[in-house]
Amino acid sequence: MFRDVDCLLRPKVIAIVGASDSSRGGWAQEIYDNLKFCDFPAKLYLVNPKRDELWGRPVYPNFAAIPERVDLALTIVPSVAIPDTLAEAAAHGLKCALIYAAQFGEGGDAAGEARAQALRSLRDKHGLRISGPNCMGSLALREKLLLYPAKRVRTLRPGSVGVVFQSGGTFQFWLQQASFRGLDFSYAVSSGNELDLDLADYISFLVDDEHTKIIACMVEGIRRPQAFMAAAEKALRAGKPIILVKLGRSERGKAAAASHTGAIAGDDAVFEAVCRKYGIVRSPSLDDMMETCLAFTQGRLPKGPRIAMACYSGGAKGLILDYASDEGAQMAPLTAETKAKLPAMIDPGLAPENPLDVGPTVGVQAPKFAEICKVVCADPTVDLITVQGLMPMNPEDPFNPAPLRSLLESTDKPVIAFGRIAQNASETSRKFQNETGVPFIHGLPETVRALQSLVNYAAALKRGVAALPAPRNGGAPTGPAEFSALLAANGLTPPRSEMARTADEAAAKATSIGFPVAVKIVSPQASHKTEVGGVALHLTGAEAVRAAASDMAARLAKHDPKAVVEGFLVQEMVDGLELLVGVREDPQYGPVMIAGLGGVTVEVLRDVAIRLLPIDEDTARDMLRSLRGAALLDSFRGRPARDTESVVKAMVGLSRVFIDHRDALSDIEINPMIVLAKGQGLRAVDIRTVARAAGQERNA
DSSP: OOOOOHHHHSOSEEEEETOOOSGGGHHHHHHHHHHHHTTOSSEEEEEOTTOSEETTEEEESSGGGSSSOOSEEEEOSOGGGHHHHHHHHHHTTOOEEEEOOOOSSTTOOHHHHHHHHHHHHHHHHHOOEEEOSSOOEEEETTTTEEESSOGGGGGOOEEEEEEEESOHHHHHHHHHHHHHHTOOEEEEEEOTTOSSSOHHHHHHHHHHOTTOOEEEEEESOOSOHHHHHHHHHHHHHHTOOEEEEEOOOOOHHHHTOSSHHHHHSOHHHHHHHHHHHHTOEEOSSHHHHHHHHHHHHTOOOOSSSEEEEEESOHHHHHHHHHHHHHHTOEEOOOOHHHHHHSTTTSOTTOOOOSSEEOOHHHHTOHHHHHHHHHHHHHSTTOSEEEEEOOOOOSTTSOOOOHHHHHHHHTOSSOEEEEESSOOOOOHHHHHHHHHHTOOEEESHHHHHHHHHHHHHHHHHHHHOOOOOOOOSOSSOOSSHHHHHHHHHHTTOOOOSEEEESSHHHHHHHHHHHOSSEEEEEEOTTOSSGGGGTOEEEEEOSHHHHHHHHHHHHHHHHHHOTTOOOOEEEEEEOOOSEEEEEEEEEETTTEEEEEEEEOGGGHHHHOOEEEEESOOOHHHHHHHHHTSTTGGGGSOBTTBOOBOHHHHHHHHHHHHHHHHHTTTTEEEEEEEEEEEOBTTSOEEEOOEEEEEOOTTOOOOO
């Protein structure tokens, strides 16, 4: 599943193809100078059929002339020349090619796509690994292989953060700024168009690397979703967090959806569910990713979700509370014992509460402030703490890392410092941060997100990844009655109902069930019944049922003269909270569940939660709690609490049914699922399924 990346990032023999000192050969010169600066950490050959000597070194006309097998070719030649150049190189044992040039089909041009196909053929025939095309190279900091065409990468230092960017232009600038802030790197790859080696391969390599502890990615698209998820699971099991920025939120999955479930579970929403399952930390911006990476460099994770904050600014305290609310962060309550100790330590008149404002007088006295923070941090309700601080900028600024270092050494909990807004960074500030051992996060919203990322990642590690079982049934139940019975056995209790072929028969069936009833038209042309007037509710007599059935048949015929009315479903009328619960096969990431407020409001409010299958009871409860309308499941304006546990069991049951029948079904939706009062269960009122199309594959 994962391709070998060693030949790109740990090569022993390198060739620069297109080596030149002309103005067009600027990149070759820059890379050569970087290798020279690092004292040529790998054996180097220069290739150019138009030169005999360059930079005091022999130049070879082709790979046949090179006296040994080359691990990595840096191809700095026009795109039109690359397929033939690499064909000759692959025939003489080249293992990997790093292609900087573009024009390999990314613009949709036929000539570029033909070049890309030629490279795929070389890959398949010779096992040639390819990085790029359309990329800016790679960096292996410990190996001193700076294969990026700029001198400024020489300032980067070896460390624990592995980086993969699909954007070459942003790549180096993020590395440079992150280095100023205190991040150091193991490997960094500009992966480009990923014609061969891709994000999953690089992540797998970084997980295996003993020096890499954190993985940072800028992602434009996932080319092999199943391999990406396997790499993410591998990273989670190894305890190496993936922190990423993803762009390109797509609507394409919604346009072709056959149900509410498909319409709402668009590409980006499902990717968010992937991140949740595999503990991937998703950052909203490149700046935020930098700050979050810093928070993880300390190597400590909280044992629970409760955050403490100590500051010397009332404004910072108020903003932290606002941002904590936005992120769903949980603030530690502090014990009575802790609260009793604090008044004598902080400025008079301030409340001994969390977040804690110690006041400006005490706040500027670093040793006293550190002792207060130790008291707060030692509180058993606290799982991690953030404290206000200011890094020195200039060598003559006050520089005393001891107080903050003593706080860190007093606990095994994460300790993060923060500044209210971003500030410049310097070697002095880097040195101070390193000597304290405490990451300094710039910005209050970034601080809260970084802390909550630590909490969420720790929870993901504890939770682990539930494997997706293989289907246990080769096909769907043979008829509606059998399928309804299967759902009922898995917690999805249907209302009492009868099928009727005619309006008169519907009236008779309704009398047998008992009033009030609901009547729904059954027709292949009425998948969304409300849109064609195919639902009538709260019918209290036989004549009302007869008239409703006749009217909806007439409306459907007017809407679609070729529509076939198969009959009418007569159901007991059930009142309660309407939810939607559905499962479907996502074409990229496999089976997912969506749950939210139901009925027709789901498309308007989009108050839904999405998770990858399988779903267990804890996940089902988490999905329900995450809804903005979750309070509707509790007692509300005189209405009793809903039977939430029956919903949890139904969600788990639906997950199990869909997994067992994935070979036959691509979509099951219950909308509405009506939840009755606590202890009274639920009714799966409207169930619709979508059969898997002939030849349609399911994700493993």
